[in-house]
Amino acid sequence: KAGVTQTPRYLIKTRGQQVTLSCSPISGHRSVSWYQQTPGQGLQFLFEYFSETQRNKGNFPGRFSGRQFSNSRSEMNVSTLELGDSALYLCASSFSGEGEQYFGPGTRLTVT
Amino acid sequence: AQTVTQSQPEMSVQEAETVTLSCTYDTSESDYYLFWYKQPPSRQMILVIRQEAYKQQNATENRFSVNFQKAAKSFSLKISDSQLGDAAMYFCAYISGGGADGLTFGKGTHLIIQP
Numbered sequence: 001k002a003g004v005t006q007t008p009r010y011l012i013k014t015r016g017q018q019v020t021l022s023c024s025p026i027s028g029h030r031s032v033s034w035y036q037q038t039p040g041q042g043l044q045f046l047f048e049y050f051s052e053t054q055r056n057k058g059n060f061p062g063r064f065s066g067r068q069f070s071n072s073r074s075e076m077n078v079s080t081l082e083l084g085d086s087a088l089y090l091c092a093s094s095f096s097g098e099g100e101q102y103f104g105p106g107t108r109l110t111v112t
Numbered sequence: 113a114q115t116v117t118q119s120q121p122e123m124s125v126q127e128a129e130t131v132t133l134s135c136t137y138d139t140s141e142s143d144y145y146l147f148w149y150k151q152p153p154s155r156q157m158i159l160v161i162r163q164e165a166y167k168q169q170n171a172t173e174n175r176f177s178v179n180f181q182k183a184a185k186s187f188s189l190k191i192s193d194s195q196l197g198d199a200a201m202y203f204c205a206y207i208s209g210g211g212a213d214g215l216t217f218g219k220g221t222h223l224i225i226q227p
Contacts, residue, residue, distance in 0.1 A: 031211070033215070042217060042219050042220070043203065043215075043217040045213060045214030045216070046214075047214075048211065056212050056213060058213070058214065090157060092157075092215075094211075098145070098209060098210065098211045099145050099162070100147060100162050101207075101215060102159065103156065103157035103158075103159075105155070106155050106156070106157075
């Protein structure tokens with residue numbers, strides 16, 4: 001069974017721009033969660049989507065948004081990028097949102 | 113809010129020896145899961161082992177085992193016969209039974225394997 005895939009793997013953007021990251025979950029998994037990893041803050045939960053609905057949300061500003069499609073693929077969008085948004089963005093999938101989550105390789109975003 | 117604490121920023125062990133990584137957590141929930149994830153330099157987060165809170169028996173996966181002390185809210189990871197490939201950041205993580213708030217991670221322990 002194929003694992004979680006994320007595209008692109010690397011991105012360089014300029015402050016003020018917006019960016020969209022994509023995640024394809026493991027086949028059969030309906031829940032997709034997004035996490036931000038930075039050296040200072042560690043791993044932080046952004047949001048979770050299940051059956052095309054945002055079910056849970058972490059403590060991030062409204063510039064961070066996402067969506068999920070009928071095939072469970074998910075996208076995350078960050079608008080008006082700030083330097084502090086530079087991070088590794090990890091996507092994880094699970095069957096139901098409970099229990100273990102399986103992670104993709106991440107997207108490394110650099111904001112200059 | 114749930115918290116997960118890993119008090120050892122870095123640990124070092126000789127190849128083939130045993131090492132234990134510590135983790136404590138705080139929650140008022142009764143239904144939850146605990147995990148250890150491994151993140152090697154490639155940054156790929158890999159699930160090592162899971163433990164359901166309602167299970168009294170400690171989980172084991174080959175050379176990896178946990179010591180789950182529910183009353184003490186402690187969840188340590190023991191790695192036996194350490195191998196060079198075990199070198200990585202190890203994160204302890206918690207999620208409530210309903211999955212709300214996603215995974216809460218500790219700050220991680222950097223494990224170094226000495227050949």
